[in-house]
Amino acid sequence: MTEASTVLDIRGISKVYGGRSGHRGVQALESIDLSIREGEFISFVGPSGCGKTTLLKILDGLLPASSGRILFDGRELVGVSREIAYVFQDINLLPWKSVVENVEIGLVGRGQAPVERRRRAMEVLELVGLHGVASHPPYTLSGGMQQRVGVARALAINPRVLLMDEPFGHLDNMTRETLQIEVSKIWHRMRMSVVFVTHDVDEAIFLSDRIAVFDLDPGRIVEVLDVNLPHPRWEIDVPAQPEAIRLRRAIIERLELRKRVLI
Amino acid sequence: MAWQLYAAPMNPILLPTPIAVLADFVALVSDGTLVSALVDSFSELILGFTIAVIVGIGLGVLMGRYHRFEVVFDPYVTFMNATPLVAFIPLLIIWVGIEFPARVIVVFLLSLWPILINTVAGIKNANRGLVEVGTSFGLSEVQLLRWVNLPSAVPYILAGIRNGIAKGIVGMIIGEMDMALAGLGGMVAVFGDSFQTSKLMAVIFCTSIFGVVFVGLLGLIERRWFAWIKETAGSQK
Numbered sequence: 323m324t325e326a327s328t329v330l331d332i333r334g335i336s337k338v339y340g341g342r343s344g345h346r347g348v349q350a351l352e353s354i355d356l357s358i359r360e361g362e363f364i365s366f367v368g369p370s371g372c373g374k375t376t377l378l379k380i381l382d383g384l385l386p387a388s389s390g391r392i393l394f395d396g397r398e399l400v401g402v403s404r405e406i407a408y409v410f411q412d413i414n415l416l417p418w419k420s421v422v423e424n425v426e427i428g429l430v431g432r433g434q435a436p437v438e439r440r441r442r443a444m445e446v447l448e449l450v451g452l453h454g455v456a457s458h459p460p461y462t463l464s465g466g467m468q469q470r471v472g473v474a475r476a477l478a479i480n481p482r483v484l485l486m487d488e489p490f491g492h493l494d495n496m497t498r499e500t501l502q503i504e505v506s507k508i509w510h511r512m513r514m515s516v517v518f519v520t521h522d523v524d525e526a527i528f529l530s531d532r533i534a535v536f537d538l539d540p541g542r543i544v545e546v547l548d549v550n551l552p553h554p555r556w557e558i559d560v561p562a563q564p565e566a567i568r569l570r571r572a573i574i575e576r577l578e579l580r581k582r583v584l585i
Numbered sequence: 586m587a588w589q590l591y592a593a594p595m596n597p598i599l600l601p602t603p604i605a606v607l608a609d610f611v612a613l614v615s616d617g618t619l620v621s622a623l624v625d626s627f628s629e630l631i632l633g634f635t636i637a638v639i640v641g642i643g644l645g646v647l648m649g650r651y652h653r654f655e656v657v658f659d660p661y662v663t664f665m666n667a668t669p670l671v672a673f674i675p676l677l678i679i680w681v682g683i684e685f686p687a688r689v690i691v692v693f694l695l696s697l698w699p700i701l702i703n704t705v706a707g708i709k710n711a712n713r714g715l716v717e718v719g720t721s722f723g724l725s726e727v728q729l730l731r732w733v734n735l736p737s738a739v740p741y742i743l744a745g746i747r748n749g750i751a752k753g754i755v756g757m758i759i760g761e762m763d764m765a766l767a768g769l770g771g772m773v774a775v776f777g778d779s780f781q782t783s784k785l786m787a788v789i790f791c792t793s794i795f796g797v798v799f800v801g802l803l804g805l806i807e808r809r810w811f812a813w814i815k816e817t818a819g820s821q822k
C-alpha cells in the first residue's frame with residue numbers, strides 16, 4: 323500500500339454511558355486514537371462489549387462522544403455526515419416500504435427527485451443482484467438478501483466511508499462467505515474506506531488491509547496490525563497463507579491473554 | 586333453537602321468541618322506520634368519528650413528537666379520559682342543544698380519547714433501530730415522521746380506532762336516547778319504555794351488526810394496506 327491520506331481522524335475519543343450525579347457509569351471507550359485512511363479496509367475485532375458499536379455510532383454521528391474529536395478531511399465532524407453510510411447489525415429495513423424504497427432512504431434525506439432516486443436505487447440493487455425483488459416487501463426476503471439490501475441502502479448515497487457493524491453476524495456460514503466476497507468486490511470497484519466490525523478473526527483477515535484489536539474494561543484498542551496479503555483475496559486461499567496463520571495466532575493470543583489474566 | 590324452545594312458553598315482554606324478533610325486524614325494515622333510523626345514526630357516527638380520527642391522530646402526532654405540545658395538552662387528556670363523559674351530556678344540551686350537531690359532538694367526545702392516547706404512545710414507541718436508520722441517512726424532522734414514526738405507530742393507531750369506534754357507537758346510542766329521540770337509540774328508548782320487547786331486541790341486534798361491520802371493515806383495511814403488521818409481529822423492538 324502506498325501512503326494514503328487520512329479521511330477520518332479519531333482523536334482521544336472516550337465514551338461513558340450513564341455517568342451522572344454520583345454514578346460512575348460504564349466506560350465504553352477510553353481515549354481511542356486511530357487514523358482511517360482514504361480507501362482502506364479496516365476491521366475492528368474484539369470481544370463483545372468492548373465498544374465497537376459505540377465507536378461506529380460516534381463516527382456516524384448517531385451518538386455524542388464524552389470527550390475527544392473526530393476530524394473528517396481535517397475538519398471537525400459534527401452530527402450526521404452525508405459522506406458516511408452505515409450498515410446496521412440488525413439490518414433495520416422499514417417493513418412498510420418496498421425493497422427499492424428502503425434503498426432510496428438516504429437519497430430522500432438528500433432531497434433527490436423521485437425519478438432520480440429510483441434510478442439510482444435500481445442501479446445499486448442490480449449491483450447486489452436484487453433488482454428482481456425491488457418491489458417486494460423486505461420481510462419476504464431471506465436474511466442474506468435482507469443484509470444485501472442493507473448494503474445497497476448504504477451504497478446508494480455513494481459514501482466515502484462505509485461503516486459496517488457485524489453485518490453478517492446473524493447469517494449462516496455459506497451465506498456469510500458469499501457476502502464477504504461480494505463486499506470485497508464492491509470495495510475493489512468503489513474504493514471507499516470501509517470500517518468493518520466483526521468478532522470473526524478469519525473474516526477480518528480475509529477482508530482487511532488493517533485490523534484494530536479491541537479489548538474491554540475499559541473499551542480500547544490494544545493493537546493495530548497490517549494484513550500483508552495481496553488483493554484480490556477471493557483469488558487466493560487466504561486461510562492457508564503463512565501471513566494469515568501468523569495474524570490469526572497473534573490476534574487470538576491477544577484476545578486469549580486477557581482471559582488468562584482474569585483467571 | 587334453544588332460545589326458541591326456552592322462550593316459547595314465556596311472557597313475550599320478558600323474552601320474546603327469535604321468530605317474533607325476526608318478524609318485527611322484517612316489519613321495521615319494510616315500513617322504512619329502521620332504514621331511516623339507520624341513516625340518521627350512521628351519519629352522526631361517521632361524522633363524529635371521522636373528526637375524532639383526524640383530531641386524534643393530528644394532535645397525537647404533535648404530542649408524541651414535540652414535548653412542548655405534550656406538556657400543554659397532557660393534563661387535559663388525562664382529565665378527560667378519566668371523566669365519565671356521559672356526565673357532560675346535560676351540559677352539552679344546554680350549550681349546543683339536542684339536535685344533530687350535539688349528537689355528533691357526543692360521538693366525537695367518546696371516540697376521541699382512545700385514538701389520541703394510542704397515537705401518542707405509538708409515535709413515542711417507534712422502533713429505535715428504525716429511527717436510527719432514518720437519522721443516519723439524513724432524514725429531516727418531517728421526513729422522519731413520514732417514513733418512520735408515523736408508519737411505526739399504525740398498529741397502535743388502528744387499535745385506538747377500533748376502541749374509538751366502539752366508544753363512538755355507545756356515544757351515538759346514548760346521545761339518541763338522552764337528547765332528541767332519533768336514530769337507533771331513539772327506537773331503543775321508545776320500544777323499551779313501551780315494553781315492546783321483540784321490537785327492542787330487533788333494534789339492539791341492528792346496533793350490534795353496526796359494530797361488527799365496522800370492526801370487520803377495519804380488519805379488511807389492515808390486511809389490505811398494512812400487511813406488514815402481521816408479517817413482522819413480534820420482531821419489532
Ligand SMILES: Nc1ncnc2c1ncn2[C@@H]1O[C@H](COP(=O)(O)OP(=O)(O)O)[C@@H](O)[C@H]1O
Nearest residue numbers: 339340348350369370371372373374375376377
Ligand atoms: N445505550 C447504552 N447505555 C448504557 N450502556 C451501554 C449502551 N450501549 C452500550 N452500552 C455498554 O457499553 C459497552 C460497549 O457496548 P457496545 O459498543 O455495544 O460493544 P460491542 O459492539 O463491542 O459489543 C457495553 O458494556 C455495553 O453494555
Ligand SMILES: [Mg+2]
Nearest residue numbers: 374375376487
Ligand atoms: Mg456491537
